[in-house]
Structure formats: structure tokens, C-alpha cells
Amino acid sequence: MKILILHQAPFKKMRYDHVIDHQQHQVTYIGLAKHLSDLPEALRYQKIVLPPAAEKNLVSEVLARVSPSDDYSSLLALSEYGILEACHIRAELGLAGPSYEQIEVVRDKVKMKQRIAARGTLRYPRFIDAPEQVIQGGWRGKTISKPRDGASSQGITLHESFAAAVEYVEDKTGWNNYELEEFIDAPLYHFDGVVIAGEVQHLLASRYINSPLKYLAGVPVGSFQVVLNDTFRRFIDEVIAALGIVRGCFHIEAFYDGETCIFLEAANRLGGARIVETHRSRTGVHLPSVEISDYLALPLPRQQPASTHYFGFLLYPAHHSLDAQTLNIPEGILGSPHLVSFQRTGAQADILTYNEDLLPLSLIARAETPHQLQLFLQRCLTEISTH
Template identity: 40%
Template sequence: MKILVIHQVPYRKMSYHLGLDHERHDVTYIGYPQRMADLPAGLRCRRIVLTEGEDLVEGVTARTRADDGYEKVLSLSEFGILEAWHVRRHLGLDGPSLEQIERVRDKVSMKRALADSGIRYPRFEEAPAPCDALPWTGRTVIKPRQGASSEGVTVHDTAREALTAYWKLENRFDVQLEEYVDGDILHIDGLVSDGAVVDMVVSKYINKPVEYLAGAPLGSHQIPDPGGRFHTFAQQVVTALGVDSGCLHLEVFDTAEGELVFLEVANRMGGAGVVNAHLRHTGVHLPSHEIALRLGLERPAADRPTGRYHGWLAVPGHHLHPAAGHTITVPDALRRHPGIDALYVLADDQPLPDHVTYHEWLVPVFIEASHGDPQELEAFLRACARSITVEPAPAARPVTAGG
């Protein structure tokens, strides 16, 4: 099979070789220089490097033709799904329709598609008129219609305050207003095969993704699904949105009353520590299995599960001055804890990240942990979130008034 891979996610996250036999298939990778540089040197493939800053679709279509013989286009990034649709059209290949793609990328389209499903979702407004009030009064979220990692999301105490902030935005046509929902935030990860949710795992966030933007640690830990309550909900969402194949990353509120409320969904693998945690808990390497599903290949054999619940915690640094010389403190008791599976600590001479990221090799501290009891795992990760600190270099600390 001749396959064109739009390479956007770091190779160490994807490990394409685990799900794609490069000796058997004719594989071409195309992408920007920094990403293409992380392809293993010995990987049997063709490599096409785009110009930095070049439009992705224009760059790919300028370097490929319908008669090149490509049979499949593979793009597993949140930011490449729509672009891959344009590339498939250019090459004359079948794939998900534009409407299907919008239902798993655009936060307004996905909620509209749930309107008659019986699934609860937050009330929202995509384009209020200048004199309109919102149909709710309490806490309100402004968020981009597309995107990931909660970038651009703001929370306001009242609907009136949110509207005031909305009308000051230059890009307000690219955002929506949404009522705030109280409750734990869960993420449900797995695969969709012929419209059925399989190999699914439920995890509960430690802190909220939007809080990570302001500098709070973010993590999650796996929890059981007694009676299949979460699986039933995930299947209802997948069916209502017409998701047919690939990875599923579904975020859901679990309210104090025990009601599940849809937050958003993506037809791709989860970020941060999701892939490793999923692999250890289920034996299923999500990227490899998604590759097989997308290409119509036989799914790889699963590894042996650990029999434990797994989780992760990322301590951010993007909100601090990026200069090197920072001080990271991880208490010795945490370093020696038997629940630690992996601990990544940024070296003092490495700069802090200057953008929002969850990659373990970029953030100041990243922890992978596990335990036989999900409550004990949660308690440990929360202790880590409370006790690990990151201080910027002294010269980078902000000057206070009179100081």
C-alpha cells in the first residue's frame, strides 16, 4: 500500500513503526522541518520537507499529484484532520466527509449534532446579537470553536461579564459562549471500530485543563466503569455524531447529582500521558491501533495489561519566564514513592517552555504513576500537584512596586 503521512505529532508520541510495517508498505512522510527532523534515521520511507511557515495544504498539494499512486492519507493530529480532507480531494481519495470532520473539530457543530439525541450538553451561543442577553445568568465560558489544550479559554463569573468580554474580542466569530457546568471532568479514551466503542478507559482529571493555562499542574487517573455507565454514554455520543473509526477522546462532566454532561469530543488520541497510561492498563497502543483502523489493516496484538490503574501529572512552566536557571523542587518522599513509574524533571540549564505543552520532555516536571487502588492513585497525584514547585531564575522574577 502506498501511504502519505502528514507528520505533525512528535514521532516519539506516535511510534509509527509499531503499527505500520515500513518494509511492506511504501510510506511517504511530509511535514515541516522541525517535525521531519524527529523521524528515525533508519526508517525506510520517503521524506518530503515543507518550507517553514508555508501553508500546509498548499505545500502538500504542490508536492503531490493524483497520479502519484497514493492509496491512503494518514493524519492523526487534531490540527491536520481538516487539512487531510483537502489533500484527499486533491489526490482523488475517499475519506470522512467535511461534515463528519466538523462534528469532531468544531465545538458548535458537535453540540448541534447532539440536539435530538437526548444527551445533555452545556447551553451555548455562537453569535449573540449586540443587544441580546444570554439565556443563563451564571458563570460563563468563552472558548474557541476549534483547537485543543484549552488555549484561548476564559471563565467569567456572570453571563453579563462574559458578554462584555466577548464584544471586546477581535476574533469573536471564531469563539462561542457556553454555560459553566459544575462537576468532575472526565476524559474517555479508546477506539471506534465500525461505529462501536472498544478498548475504552475512563479517567478523571486532577485540576481542570483551563487551570493549567494559569500555571496549575494538570493530571488524570483512571477509574473503573461499574455497570458500563460511561461506556453507554460514550457509545451514545459516537452514534449521534456518526464517528465511524479511529481514536476517541471524549470529555464529560460528571455532576454532583450523577448526571453526565457532554463537554467536547475529538476523533484522535488524547495528549499528555494518555497513550502510555492506556497501553499499560489495557495493553492497547492507541496510535498503532488507530493506524490499522484508518488503513484497513489488521489491528496489532495487545500487550499484557498491568492490572493497575495508571495516571499522569504535568507541572507547567509556560506561564513563567522561559530563561534557564529555574529551580524545581520535587520532595524526596515523592521521588521514592513506589507508585512512580517514570519521573521527568527538566534540567536547570534547559529553558522553560514558551508555549502551552504537555510533552514530558518539555515541561518542568512530568510524572507517570500507578496503583492497584484508583483512590490511592488520585491521592498520590494530588499530593504531587500540591508539593512540587517551579521557581523562575532570580533575574526573571517580576519586579514589584517599590522593589
Template identity: 40%
Template sequence: MKILVLHQLPYRKAGYDRAIDHRRHDVTYAGHADRLADLPEALPARRLPVPADEDFAAGVIARTSPADGYEAVLSLSEFGVLAVCRVRGHLGLPGPTPEQAELSHDKVRMKQALAGSGIRTPRFSAAPARDALLPWSGATVLKPRRGTCSEGVSVFPSARRALAAHRALAEPQAYELEEYVDGDILHTDGLVQGGVLVHSVTSRYVGKPADYAAGIPLGSHQLPPDERYEDLARRTVAALGIDWGTVHLEFFETAGNELVFLEVANRMGGAGVVDAHLRHTGVHLPSHEIALRLGLPRPVPDTPSGRYHGWLVVPGHHLPADRPHTAALPAHLMDHPCADRIHILPPGTPAARHITYQEWLVPLAVEASHPDPAALRAYLHACAEAAAIPCEEAA
């Protein structure tokens, strides 16, 4: 098979070689120079550079043709959701249209599509009239309709203040207003085959993604199977017409045990989700997604660990550039029975200046596990409190 890969994720996260035999298939990786540089030097595949100052999809289209004979185009990145549709269309290959892809990419479109499904969503407004008020008055979230890592998300104490902030934006049409839902945030990660959710695991966040953007540690840990969570994921997949690949669904669980949809993506979760999922279930999500999308046999799962797994990342993007910080944990947490791996930046190494969950780019990241999810949660909370960077240091 001749395969074109839109390479926008770190190779170590994607693990293409777990699913694709590069000596059997003719594979080309298209990407910016920095991303192509992380491909293994000995990987038997073509490289198609795209200048960083060009629109990525347009750059790939300009350098490819239907005559090239590609049989499949693959993208595992949130940033490639629409690009892969454009490239596929250019090459004359079948697949979801941009309009279909938007249902698991645009936070307004996905909630609109869930209307009438019986799945509760927060109230929201995409384009409020200049003189109108929102139909709720309490705490309100202002966030981009597209994007990842909660970048650009703000929470306001009232709808009126959020509405004023929305009206002051240079591009208000790129944002939405959403009522704040009080509760824990959970995420379900799994695989979809032919429109059916065939495998999933649900985890509960430690902290909240929007707070991570403000410099607060974020983590999550896996939970035992719960039919309520699995049912929500199945219904969401069906309502949005997600057909193939991985799915990352986020939702609230309120104090009254009500489940409220937050957002969904037709791609794998970030941070430590893939590694935790692999150890708990033996399933490597990206390589199984690759196999599903290319019509290849799914890899044989590894042996599950028999433990619940979790992760925690301590951000550094908010730190002053001239004062690199290496976070640390006290000895009793470093040597704790839950601790599997602790990643710490070498002294003097600056953290990434952009919002990221990659363990090699943040001051500290923790991988942990335990047979009891409650014990694991307590450990991750303790790590978050111990490693949080004081506000005065980040100022």
C-alpha cells in the same frame, strides 16, 4: 500500500512503526522541517518537506498529485483533522468530508449535532446578537470553537462579563460562549471500528484543563469500568457519526452524578494518556488507530499491568523567559510506591514557551500507578500541590 502521512505529532508519540511495516509499504512523511527532523534517520521512508510559512494542507496539495498513486492519507493530529480531508479529496481518495470531520473538531457543531440525542450538553451561544443577553446569568466560559490544550479559554463570573469579552474580540466568530458546569471532568479514550466503540477506558482529571493554561498542574487517573461512562461514549460516537480511529471524549460528572458532555475529538488524548492506556490495557492507541484507518491487522496487545495508571504535568509556559524553573518533588513523593517515572528538566533548561503536555518540554511530569485508583488519585493530588509553581515566581 502507498501511504502519505501528514506528520504533525512527535514521532515518539505516534509510533508509526508499531503498525506499519515500512519495508513492506511505500511510506512518505509530509511535514515541516522541524517535524521531519524527529523521524528516525534509518526509517525507510520518503520525506516531503513543507515550508513552515505555507498553509500545511495547501503545501502538501501543491507537492502531490493523483498520479502519485497514493492509496491512503493518514493524520493523527488534531491540527490535521481538516487538512487530511482536503488532501484526500485532492488525491481522489474516499473518506470523511470536512463537514463530517467538523462534528468532532468544532465545539459548536458537535453540540448542535447532539441536539435530540438525549445527551445533555451545556447551554451555549456561538453568535449572540449585539443587543441580546445570554439565556443564563451565572459563570460562563469563553473559548475558541477549535483548538487544543485549552488555549484561549477564559472563565468569567457572570454571563454579562463573558458576553462583553466576546464582543471585544477581533474575531468573535471563532469563539463560543458556554455556561459553566460545576463538577469533575472525566475523559474516555478508546477505539472506534466501523462506527462502533470497541474499546475504551475512562479517567478522572486531577485539576482542570482550563486551569493548566493559567499555569496550574494537570493530571488524570484511570477508573474501573462504569456502564454509565461507556454508554455516554457509545452514544456520542453514534450521534456524531465517528466511524474510525481513536476517540477522546471529555465530560462533566456533577455532584448529583449527572453526566454532561463537554467536547470530543476523533484522535488520541494528549499528555500521558497514551502511555497510561498502554500499561493498563496493553493497547497502544495510536498504532491501533493507524491499523484501523489503513485496514491493516491491529497489533497484538501487550500484557496489561493489572494496575490503574495516571499522569501529572507541571506547566512552564507561563514562567518568565529569563528565569527558567526546574520543579521538584519532596523525597517522600519521589520514592512513593505509586511513582513509576519522574521527568524533570535539567537545571537551567527553559521550559517550552507554548502550552504543551509533552513530558520533555515541561518542568516536571509524573507517571504513576497503583492497584487502588483512590490511592493513585491521592498521590497525584499531593504531587500537584507540592510541585505547583508559586504565583510570585511566575509573575
């Protein structure tokens, strides 16, 4: 098989080689130099380095270097920043894959909420995406403004009122590609798994500590796995059906008030941060391998044993000038049986990122119960300090 891989996410998370025998198949990785730099030298493959212009013109830069005559049989694109573009590339190369319309639903935050609303049984925040909707009055209280196709919380702003949010959009961003959304004051959860032949598999639920919005403001963020109840299962089944997700990994975020889930957003791709690792630690399943195996119709490698422990993580942001050397981790944290691993790095990222290799500190923890895990992670947030 001749496989083209649009390589954007860290190789250590994707581990394409778990499923794809690089000796048996012809594998070509295409991407920016900064992404291709983490490919293992021991593997057999070809690589195509894209110029910096590909940051904004990915489709044209890829198609300038590959064509239908190359006879690729599949194109893999597992990062959020390439899944829409991959639809255009597949179409030009004559390759099978999801349509642009299918993927757009799980990238456009307005279209996905419209699908959720049409379901008729799911709760979601009120929202508007056009100036003519403002005269309808909106709602009272805090309001979020954000890009319709944004990722990693970039471009999101919290406003004290609907009126303030309208003024901000009209003065600063314009309505093109922006929406306003009702702020929901409830705990935020994320749900991660994979859909195979229309069936949800390997589902886990996790509750955020702090939130991606607070992380944007420079506050550490994390999450911890919780018990998967019937409310969560029914909610995810309905969301998957409403959005028409029939295959691939998913990352769905929702508020939970103790009784019902309130949809926030969804993505038909892997969750970021340390989710791949913590999910595998709990279930034994490497989600990228399941997705790659399904797409390429290749055997799934043996998974590691599942654990009875619950797992979680914390990320300390770099975009607010935190320095790894100034973060003090007390001996009580370092010696705790709850601490699985931690990673310091001297790298400094001047952009918002959830990649632990570019953060001053990240850690993974475990406990026998979600409550114990939550308490340990909160202890970390309290005791890990700058000096």
C-alpha cells in the same frame, strides 16, 4: 502500498512502525522540519519538509509538493491540527477517507453540541454563538468564552457572569468563530478509546486533577483512571452515535456529578498529554496502532499484557516560566512504588503545550485503586515545589 503520513504528533507516541513495515511499504513523511526531526534514522522512508508557511497554509503547501500522479494509496493524519486539512488533501489526491463535514462536527464546538442537543437524551452546557441570541437572556453565573475550533484550551477565558462574557466577546474577539458556554461546576472526566466498524473498543475513563482551564493559567494538570461504570458506557455510546463517529480514536470530555454525565466536547483523534502511555499501561493496547491497522487494513501487532493497576499523570506547564531545575521532587516521591516514571527537560516553551518533551516536569503514576492513585497525585502536587 504507498503511504503518505502527515507527521505532526511525536513519533514516539504514534509509532507508525509498529503496524507499517517500512521495508515492505513505500512510506513518505511530510511535515514541518521541527516535526520531522524525530523520525528514526534506522527506518526506510522518504520525507518532504514543508516551509514555515505551512503553519497557516497546510493544504496548499502540501499540494504544492504532492499530486495524484504520485499514486499514494493512503494518507494518514492523526494529529488534531491536521485532520480537517487532510480531508481537502485526500480529495485532491483522490484518496478515500472521512469527509470534511464528518470531521468538522468533531472540531466545531458549536456543531458538536447541536448534534448532542438533537439527540434529546444527553445533557450539555447552554451556549450561544451569535449576537442576536444575547437578547434571549443567557443564564446566570460564570461563563466561558472560547473559539469554536480551538484546541488544547487555547483562547479560552472564564468570566464571572454572562454579561461580562458578552462584553468581552463584543469588545475583544468578535462573534466570528467564538461561542459563549455555561460554566459547569462539577468534576471533569475524559474518555478515551477507538471505534472500529462503528463499535467502541478499549474504552477507559479518567478524572482530571485540576483542569485544562487551570493549566492555561499556569497550574499543573493531570488525570487518573477510574472504574468504568455503566453510566459512562451508555454516555459514550450515545455521544459516538450522536456525532456519527464510525472509526478512529476518540477523546471525549464530560462533567460527572455522581449521577449523570454532562457533555463538554469531543474529538475524533487521540487524547494528548500522557494519555497514550497511561492507556496502554492499563489495557496493553497502543491506541494509535489500532487506528492505523484499521485504516490501512494491516495486521495489528501483538499487544502487551493488561494491568490490574490504574494509571495517571501530571504535567507541569512551561508557558508560565517554570524551570525544571527549580522543581524539587522529595525523596519520598522519588522512592514511592506509585511513581512509574518522571521526565525533566531543560526545554522552555513559550507557548501552551501538553508535549512532555517541552515541559519542565511530567510524571506517570500507578496504584491498585483509583483512590490511592488520586491521593498520590495530590501528594505530588503538594510536595513537589519550586526552590
